[in-house]
Amino acid sequence: MKVLGLIVEYNPMHNGHLYHLKEAKKIVNPDFTVAVMSGNFCQRGEPAIVNKFARTLMALKNGIDIVFELPTVFALQDAGGFAFGAISILNNLKIITDLVFGSESNDIKFLKKIAEILYTQPKDFDHYFKKELKKGYSYPNARKFALQNFLKLDKDTLQKIEKSNDILGIEYIFSLLKINSKIRFHTIKRIGSNYNDPNLKSTISSATAIRNAIKNNINFSQSLPKNSFEILSKEIEEGRGPIFLEAFEPFVLPYLRKLKRNDLEKIYGFKEGLDVRFIEAANKAGDINEFLELVKAKRFTYSRIRRLIFYSIFNFNKDIIEASNEYGPQYFRILGFTKKGQELLSIIKKYVDRPLISTASNYKKVLEKILKDTERKWNVIPKLYLQQFEMDINASNIYTFFYPNKNQRKAGMDFRKPVIIE
C-alpha cells in the first residue's frame, strides 16, 4: 500500500496546488493521499484568508483523502519548526510511504546534500555560519552564505537554496533525517509564479497574488479550481472572510503597547533585542505596516516579525514551544476526510501511539482514556498535549472574532463544527 503525504496551507487552494497534487499522484501512484495543513494561522505569520474547515473542504473536493491540522505551535514557526511538526505527524501516522514537495530548483540530490550538512553540522560550516550571523544577516541568509562559502557554490547553484519552497524542502529532509524516518521523498518543479510573487498571472498564480486580488477586489476566479472558488466565495458571502493581518491591527498594537519588556521574557523567539524593538515600535506605529517597518532590520525577516506578533498574543511560552520542538505534535487532529479517507483512518487508528481526534470537544476525555489504557502504549505527554490543543482552540476563538460578519464571530468553532466528511 502506498500512501502519499503532503504538507500544505491551501491559503486558498488554487490551480498551482491542484497541479502539484496531480503531479505528486503521478509520481507516487498512491492508494491514499493525506495532507497536513496549517489551521487558522499560517507560516507567513498571518491569519488564513478563510478558516481551516473551509480550506479542508477545498482539499477534500480536489483529491485529498484526509486532512490533519498542523497544530498552531508548529504552523506559526519558522521553516524548521513548521517542517518538524508536519514531518512528525506524517511519520507518526506510520502509514505514509511517500512525501512530495514543491521545489523551485527541483534538484533533489542537491537539497538532500544541503540537509545533510545542516543535520551533521561539519565544523567548518558552523564556523562560516556564526561568522555570517555576526555580520547581522537574518538566520536564513546567514545559512545561505555559510553554505556558499563551505561548498564554494557559484551564483547559479546558490539560487537553489534561496527560494522558499527549496528552503522548506531542505527542512523537510532535515526533519526526516532527524527522526530517522523511512518516508521516501520526491520533488516537483514549481510552475507558474513564485511563492511570493504579488502579481496575478493567468491560471497559475501564487496564493499571495490571489490574496492580494481578493483584498483589492480584482477578479481571481481563473486562478482557482471551480469548487475551491465556490467554497471561498461562500465564506466571503456569509461574512467569515476574507481575513487579513490588517484586521488584527487594533488588537495586536494596543496589546503590545500594554507590555513591558519582562512580559516578553517568557515568550518564545524574543531574542536579539526583539523585545525592545517590538515595544518601541508598537508605541510609535499608527498601523500594522508601520509597525513591521519599524521592527524590520537586516537580520529579521517580515515573516518572522509577523509570527512573533502572534507568539505574543497567543502566549507562545518558551517552555511550550521548546517541548513541542522536542516531542512533536501530541495528537492528530482530523479536520476532514472522504469516504475513501475513512477506510484509511480505520487502519491508522490501529497503529498510532498518539490520539486521533475528530471531535475536538472530547479532547480532555480522550486524554483521560489514554491515561487509563493498560492495553496499548501511548506516547503522549499529558501537559504538552493540553497546551498544544488549547492553543489551537484559543487561536480559533481569536481568529473568528475578526470575521467581517458580527453574527458569525461566536467563539468555540472547534467544538461546534463537526469534522468535514466529503
Place this chain on the structure above:
Amino acid sequence: MKVLGLIVEYNPMHNGHLYHLKEAKKIVNPDFTVAVMSGNFCQRGEPAIVNKFARTLMALKNGIDIVFELPTVFALQDAGGFAFGAISILNNLKIITDLVFGSESNDIKFLKKIAEILYTQPKDFDHYFKKELKKGYSYPNARKFALQNFLKLDKDTLQKIEKSNDILGIEYIFSLLKINSKIRFHTIKRIGSNYNDPNLKSTISSATAIRNAIKNNINFSQSLPKNSFEILSKEIEEGRGPIFLEAFEPFVLPYLRKLKRNDLEKIYGFKEGLDVRFIEAANKAGDINEFLELVKAKRFTYSRIRRLIFYSIFNFNKDIIEASNEYGPQYFRILGFTKKGQELLSIIKKYVDRPLISTASNYKKVLEKILKDTERKWNVIPKLYLQQFEMDINASNIYTFFYPNKNQRKAGMDFRKPVIIE
C-alpha cells in the same frame, strides 16, 4: 482667600457645565477656581470623546484656573472611588475652601443626612442593605431601597437619591466626612436635561446627548460654548477624535477571549461571578453592545460592566486599587493653568505633602528628589505613586492608538505634550 473646587469630566465641556461654573462662582465668590478632571477615561467606563489636554483647554478658556488630572485608578471607579480620589486631591491641595456640585434634588440637608447614615452605618441600615443585596439588586439600588426602608421615605423623597448627580453628591459628602475635611460644600440645581438624557435639547444638553449627536453627525454646536466647540472641532479635524467605546471593540473582546478565569482573579471588581460572565460573554459576543447585554444582570449596571472592561485591559490589580482607596492619589498632575492659576500654584507648592507634577516625564526624578528630601515631610508611598502614575501613562498610550488619524497615534502623549498654559 476663597478657592472654589470643582469635580468634572467635561466630556465635552458644554453650556450646562458653563452655567454650573458661573453659578458656583456666584455662590462662593472665589479668588481662584480649581478643577479635578478625569483623564482619558471617564467614570461611565468609556474613553473620553477627546483627550484630556483638549478638555483641559476647554476648561481654562471658560473660567477654570488650574486643571488637575484625577488619576485613572480613581476616574474609572464607581461613584464612591471616583469621589474619594477627587475629594482627596481637593482636600490635600490644602487651599480649597469650597466645593460646589450639581444636584437634581438641590436638597443639601437631605444629601448630607444620607451621607452621614452611609458613613456611620447604623446597624438597622446595614441590615436592610444586606437584605436588598441578597435580593439581587445592584449596589446602588440595594442602597437606595435600604435607605428607603431605614428612613421610611416616600416616593418623592426617594427620587432624591436616584439621580446620578445626587448619588455623586452623597459620595462627595461621604468622602469629606471620611477624611475629616474642612471644605464647605454647596449644591446647584441642575438645569436642562438629565445627565443620562440621550436627546439633544436646545442650548442645554447632556454630555451624553452631545456625544450621541457627534456619533450620528447631528449638529450640536448650539450646546457648547463657542471656544469649547472650536477646540472639539479642531481635535476631530486633525483626527484625534471623536473616540467612542466601540473603537475599543476589536481590542477588548479578543483580549477577553484570551483570558482564563484565574487571569481575572487578581483584577479588582471581578466578584459575584463577573469573571465567568465576562469570559463567556466575550466568547459569544460579536460586538461590544452584544457583550454588554450578555453580561448585564439586575445587580450589574452598564457603567460598572464598562469600567470592568478597562480594569481587565489596564491590569487594575486589586492591590493597586485597594491601596489607592486607602491612601488616595499620590500626586497632583497639573494638566493646565491660566496666568491667574500660576499665582495659586506658587502658593499650593509651599504646603502640599505630595508632589505637584507638571512635566510628566520627570515623574521618576520627582520621586527620587522627594525620597532624598530632608527638609520637608512628604506623604507619598513610592510604589503606589509609580503604579498610579504609570497607569495614567499606559491609559494614554492605549487611548491614543484609537485616534481616527493613524499619524496621530504615536504613544507618549503624556511625555510630549507640555502642560497647557492659557
